[in-house]
Amino acid sequence: MTQFLHQAGAGQLAIQAAHLSQAIRRHVLRWSKHAGVGHIGSALSIADIIGVLYGGFLRIPAPADPQRDRFILSKGHAALALYAALFERGWLTAEDLASYCGDGTRLGVHPERGVPGVDFSTGSLGHGLSFGAGAALAARLQQSARRSVVLVSDAECNAGSLWEAAMFAAHHRLDRLFAIVDANGQQALGQTREVLDLEPLERRWAAFGWDTHVVDGHDLQALAEALAACERTRAPHALVARTVFGKGVSFMHGQVKWHYSPLSDEEYRRALDEVG
Numbered sequence: 001m002t003q004f005l006h007q008a009g010a011g012q013l014a015i016q017a018a019h020l021s022q023a024i025r026r027h028v029l030r031w032s033k034h035a036g037v038g039h040i041g042s043a044l045s046i047a048d049i050i051g052v053l054y055g056g057f058l059r060i061p062a063p064a065d066p067q068r069d070r071f072i073l074s075k076g077h078a079a080l081a082l083y084a085a086l087f088e089r090g091w092l093t094a095e096d097l098a099s100y101c102g103d104g105t106r107l108g109v110h111p112e113r114g115v116p117g118v119d120f121s122t123g124s125l126g127h128g129l130s131f132g133a134g135a136a137l138a139a140r141l142q143q144s145a146r147r148s149v150v151l152v153s154d155a156e157c158n159a160g161s162l163w164e165a166a167m168f169a170a171h172h173r174l175d176r177l178f179a180i181v182d183a184n185g186q187q188a189l190g191q192t193r194e195v196l197d198l199e200p201l202e203r204r205w206a207a208f209g210w211d212t213h214v215v216d217g218h219d220l221q222a223l224a225e226a227l228a229a230c231e232r233t234r235a236p237h238a239l240v241a242r243t244v245f246g247k248g249v250s251f252m253h254g255q256v257k258w259h260y261s262p263l264s265d266e267e268y269r270r271a272l273d274e275v276g
Contacts (some may be wrong), residue, residue: 010224013056017220020088021051025248027084027097027276033268035101036108041246041258043081045184045217046151051242052223053149054085063091063116064244069146070135072120074128075153075182076110082118083107091116126159129179133169136177136236155187158196163208169211169236177236178227179210182217184245188259205238217241225258248275 024047032040047069053071060068073082080100086092092107092115097133099105106115110123132150139146156162167179183201185192192198211233215226223241230237246252249271263271 013224014220017051017055020055021048024084028080031100033263035248036262037101039077042078044247045243045245048218050081050085070148072128072132076123079111115225121129124159125156129162129165134167136174147176151180154183155199166208174236175234177210180239184243186245202240210238211235212238214240217243
């Protein structure tokens with residue numbers, strides 16, 4: 001997929017994103033199975049968000065274009081979903097995907113700068129929003145229209161460093177900064193509400209001075225419309241995207257096991273059948 005649809009309306013973007021999201025899910029299952037690596041549930045929960053972003057919202061005609069939007073996958077353990085999108089955009093090869101987590105690969109569990117389409121190395125949770133705020137401030141100083149989009153997990157909202165970046169962004173009114181929270185309700189040690197309850201999450205972001213929206217993270221048109229609505233407000237933007245951990249594979253939904261575990265042969269066949 002090489003089309004670049006940032007001029008498209010929400011309906012057209014949702015159609016494009018649907019094809020991309022489906023492809024991302026297939027890639028996640030195939031290459032996680034090939035590598036024997038987990039983090040499957042986390043990657044599946046963001047497939048629709050990544051589909052909308054790379055299906056046309058992000059203005060990235062080429063990975064080295066100086067005026068490209070910056071995307072930061074702060075929840076770096078879900079990198080396989082990002083790699084799948086970069087492959088579909090034509091910036092990674094099939095050989096790259098086949099090397100995922102192999103010896104000598106440039107595609108590790110967490111994304112690293114140097115991979116085409118990856119501007120920031122991430123994986124240390126809670127730091128991605130600081131990168132995004134810095135990139136947004138740099139764009140302003142350079143009088144550039146480029147945007148910074150940061151995809152964080154709800155568990156990252158446990159981290160104080162994230163809220164420091166949120167305060168900084170609100171103080172400087174960085175209205176070209178977007179934070180999308182993958183609110184799937186889970187983290188490595190269990191349910192987020194049991195580890196450290198964050199609700200009402202949208203009110204927390206709003207209290208920090210952000211333009212805040214709540215959206216179904218699997219409703220492609222709603223995601224596209226919410227992102228479009230953000231562009232009309234002069235403040236940093238937070239989208240709390242309510243998602244399902246392991247979305248698309250019923251036996252993974254809400255199961256902490258799929259934060260870690262690789263697929264057996266039988267589970268792989270069942271998962272592919274469900275994804276289609």
